[in-house]
Amino acid sequence: MTPEPRQHPILPTYGGSALADLSASVGASLGVPDYPNVLGFDSARRACILLVDGLGWEQLRANPAAAPFLSELALNSRALTAGFPSTTVTSLGSLCTGTPPGQHGMLGYQVAVPGENRLLNGLRWDSRVDPQRWQPQPTIYQRAVDAGIAAFHVAQGSFRGSGLTNALMRGAEYLAADSMGALAARACMALNDNPRALVVVYHADLDGVGHVFGAGSDAWRKQLAHVNKLAEHLAGDLPAGASLYVTGDHGMVDIGAEDRIDLDFEPALREGVALLGGEPRARHVYARPGAAAEVLAAWREVLGDRAWVLSRDEAIKEGWFGPVDAGMTERIGDVVAAAAGNTALVATRTEPRESALFGMHGSLTPSEQLIPGLVFTAI
Numbered sequence: 001m002t003p004e005p006r007q008h009p010i011l012p013t014y015g016g017s018a019l020a021d022l023s024a025s026v027g028a029s030l031g032v033p034d035y036p037n038v039l040g041f042d043s044a045r046r047a048c049i050l051l052v053d054g055l056g057w058e059q060l061r062a063n064p065a066a067a068p069f070l071s072e073l074a075l076n077s078r079a080l081t082a083g084f085p086s087t088t089v090t091s092l093g094s095l096c097t098g099t100p101p102g103q104h105g106m107l108g109y110q111v112a113v114p115g116e117n118r119l120l121n122g123l124r125w126d127s128r129v130d131p132q133r134w135q136p137q138p139t140i141y142q143r144a145v146d147a148g149i150a151a152f153h154v155a156q157g158s159f160r161g162s163g164l165t166n167a168l169m170r171g172a173e174y175l176a177a178d179s180m181g182a183l184a185a186r187a188c189m190a191l192n193d194n195p196r197a198l199v200v201v202y203h204a205d206l207d208g209v210g211h212v213f214g215a216g217s218d219a220w221r222k223q224l225a226h227v228n229k230l231a232e233h234l235a236g237d238l239p240a241g242a243s244l245y246v247t248g249d250h251g252m253v254d255i256g257a258e259d260r261i262d263l264d265f266e267p268a269l270r271e272g273v274a275l276l277g278g279e280p281r282a283r284h285v286y287a288r289p290g291a292a293a294e295v296l297a298a299w300r301e302v303l304g305d306r307a308w309v310l311s312r313d314e315a316i317k318e319g320w321f322g323p324v325d326a327g328m329t330e331r332i333g334d335v336v337a338a339a340a341g342n343t344a345l346v347a348t349r350t351e352p353r354e355s356a357l358f359g360m361h362g363s364l365t366p367s368e369q370l371i372p373g374l375v376f377t378a379i
């Protein structure tokens with residue numbers, strides 16, 4: 001176990017420059033009522049948001065040669081914060097509703113279904129959970145359509161009809177695109193065929209490459225070069241006056257063998273725990289009735305400087321999830337642990353697939369929390 005210098009967490013800047021503020025500001029720039037334009041985007045009739053899964057600000061800035069177009073945009077753009085946890089389910093919630101996690105309720109990769117003693121995996125979903133009730137906020141697509149703006153979500157066809165899609169992409173016309181070329185072509189057609197349009201393009205593969213090979217690895221950089229090309233194609237075919245926004249849902253950190261704490265072999269961290277949620281960089285720990293204080297004390301004691309460990313109330317008070325609606329509180333762990341440094345809180349027996357990954361994300365370090373907020377406007 002390598003001692004790590006004490007860091008400070010990067011807290012999400014909800015209401016200022018978080019991912020939710022990007023989509024709300026884009027919505028406002030298109031004329032969707034009631035969205036605040038806190039990022040001050042110019043008004044436009046058409047906009048495209050390219051969400052690159054796993055594209056962190058620090059990783060982009062560290063690899064300018066692999067992504068010349070995006071890196072040039074980064075010179076005149078700003079970093080945003082993803083939100084907590086910095087994971088796809090949560091960030092898609094923020095992007096697709098323009099609200100922070102405490103309001104859309106997509107509070108992590110795996111969260112407890114209150115009163116059911118089981119976890120909901122947000123990516124795989126569960127047919128017993130109604131997506132519309134689980135995520136009650138109107139989506140940016142619904143609100144755009146209500147304002148007379150055509151709204152499209154362009155992504156891999158296999159995601160269509162999933163619980164996550166039904167929770168977050170309600171109101172969008174789903175355009176299936178299973179390749180980089182198809183993503184660019186279908187998005188550009190939607191933008192050019194409609195006088196007012198909101199188009200969100202979602203690309204998944206950079207995250208997958210980072211999980212296996214590491215962020216900044218040769219494979220990751222080569223994949224980033226393809227993403228750079230995708231952004232260039234989108235920018236090149238934008239109608240005049242339309243804007244392209246390029247962002248990510250989180251960054252990533254690489255986890256060495258010595259950085260892994262295996263919760264399946266740490267009895268002190270399982271004592272009093274009913275359900276272990278979240279993922280290795282961001283854990284929701286659900287205690288047995290009456291055991292929350294003991295679990296909190298044990299996690300603090302054992303993890304020390306290797307994680308920021310807060311009670312549910314403290315995490316809410318610190319603003320990790322933004323303002324939390326009453327109905328969402330119970331989805332948050334009694335104890336919330338955000339990994340510091342390169343530590344990962346794996347569980348090799350119960351989560352063998354997730355625990356085997358090399359690149360991971362979820363926590364509040366700059367490598368994970370900072371994401372690009374790039375803007376390109378066609379003249």
Ligand SMILES: [Zn+2]
Nearest residue numbers: 054088207211
């Ligand atoms: Zn991921």
